[in-house]
Amino acid sequence: VWTYKPSIVDPIVELMELYESDARADKVNLGIGVYQDNDGKTPIFAAVKDAEAILFEKETTKTYVGVGGDAQFVKRLGRFLFGDAADRMLGIQSVGGTGALRLIGEFCARVAPESRVWVSKPTWANHPALFASCGMPCESYEYGKYSADRLLQNIIASLSGAKEGDFVVIHACCHNPTGIDLSEPQMAQLAEAINDKRLYPILDAAYLGFKNSIESDAAALASLMQRFDTAFCAFSASKNFALYRERVGAAYVKGGERAKLGEWRELLLSLARSNYSMPPDHGASIVRIILEDERLRKKWLGELAAASGRLRSVREEFAKCLTKAGCGFSTDYIRTGSGLFCLLPLSEQEVRQLRVDNGIYMMKSGRVNLAGLRDAEVERVAGAIAAVVRSRARTAIA
Ligand code: LMR
Numbered sequence: 519v520w521t522y523k524p525s526i527v528d529p530i531v532e533l534m535e536l537y538e539s540d541a542r543a544d545k546v547n548l549g550i551g552v553y554q555d556n557d558g559k560t561p562i563f564a565a566v567k568d569a570e571a572i573l574f575e576k577e578t579t580k581t582y583v584g585v586g587g588d589a590q591f592v593k594r595l596g597r598f599l600f601g602d603a604a605d606r607m608l609g610i611q612s613v614g615g616t617g618a619l620r621l622i623g624e625f626c627a628r629v630a631p632e633s634r635v636w637v638s639k640p641t642w643a644n645h646p647a648l649f650a651s652c653g654m655p656c657e658s659y660e661y662g663k664y665s666a667d668r669l670l671q672n673i674i675a676s677l678s679g680a681k682e683g684d685f686v687v688i689h690a691c692c693h694n695p696t697g698i699d700l701s702e703p704q705m706a707q708l709a710e711a712i713n714d715k716r717l718y719p720i721l722d723a724a725y726l727g728f729k730n731s732i733e734s735d736a737a738a739l740a741s742l743m744q745r746f747d748t749a750f751c752a753f754s755a756s757k758n759f760a761l762y763r764e765r766v767g768a769a770y771v772k773g774g775e776r777a778k779l780g781e782w783r784e785l786l787l788s789l790a791r792s793n794y795s796m797p798p799d800h801g802a803s804i805v806r807i808i809l810e811d812e813r814l815r816k817k818w819l820g821e822l823a824a825a826s827g828r829l830r831s832v833r834e835e836f837a838k839c840l841t842k843a844g845c846g847f848s849t850d851y852i853r854t855g856s857g858l859f860c861l862l863p864l865s866e867q868e869v870r871q872l873r874v875d876n877g878i879y880m881m882k883s884g885r886v887n888l889a890g891l892r893d894a895e896v897e898r899v900a901g902a903i904a905a906v907v908r909s910r911a912r913t914a915i916a
Pocket of ligand 1: 644699
């Protein structure tokens with residue numbers, strides 16, 4: 519007899535399915551974290567198309583590449599992200615950024631079975647489930663939802679419950695779901711606190727390139743990594759190369775001496791082998807080709823910069839329209855935030871009302887994917903949100 523509890527995959531996936539099944543033409547998708555342009559499309563970068571043409575021309579076999587994936591991809595990407603420091607790190611290709619987190623989580627559970635992992639509250643909906651599946655007890659540290667005030671102090675205070683050897687997940691940039699990041703000096707202070715408590719950081723780098731330029735976001739990641747003797751990084755190419763369905767990512771680990779890294783590499787490879795055997799190649803080859811080719815690299819950087827520039831202007835416009843429509847809360851954190859997301863101070867019931875009455879789909883936590891807002895819709899969406907908040911005030915008075 520099988521025993522199981524039916525459960526939804528996770529709220530992000532649930533919302534994606536709900537949106538797909540809505541027949542309304544004017545529905546608005548502010549759910550899953552996928553970049554969309556001003557036509558509501560998630561385009562393939564021209565640099566990716568060019569790289570695919572090269573791959574199509576040059577590829578001569580589809581035989582296995584290996585458990586650790588394409589070594590040149592891992593090396594090129596490692597150099598791009600961490601510069602010379604990459605030579606003292608180990609890296610293996612993974613099945614997207616989630617696959618990298620999963621490998622790291624299983625690795626941590628094996629080498630430190632007594633340890634726990636700390637994630638921010640709130641965090642990406644899949645973090646707790648992912649680490650729990652690895653057998654790691656998950657704890658959370660406080661994270662501001664609508665303001666960066668006292669963010670660092672609150673994080674450090676709530677990490678006081680962590681014990682030596684625990685792991686801490688830090689969003690490298692573009693915090694999911696709040697869009698609120700620590701400044702670089704604050705990150706340095708957090709690193710110091712983590713080191714003082716002898717905790718190990720797991721840097722989740724899923725949105726590099728959506729805060730500032732990808733070079734500058736990667737430089738911030740590299741300088742953070744430098745502050746630790748032992749650290750993990752899960753990189754995702756889903757958003758910054760717009761390669762979502764190709765599942766491209768990599769896990770990097772920095773650690774003591776070379777011999778240790780060799781052993782750790784063996785363990786990661788054995789975990790990969792027993793999970794999925796070998797990662798897919800197509801997307802990783804595309805990334806490698808782009809990083810190897812000066813012309814394609816420039817083209818990709820330009821396209822990525824345009825996508826993240828659009829997000830910045832949507833932030834400005836959305837914040838402005840919400841205020842103009844009388845939303846009644848400060849929208850500064852939306853304007854100054856980074857990446858795809860922000861949280862709105864709405865109840866689950868209000869989020870539901872916006873979906874049912876207006877066809878506006880956002881996570882029940884109030885998380886909005888700003889890329890889902892087309893210029894022509896910002897005012898209408900902001901107006902609907904403000905109306906919901908105003909009707910709350912009226913209900914309270916009545
Ligand atoms: C999100 O948070 O919506 C993205 O990271 C996509 C996903 O897989 O959940």
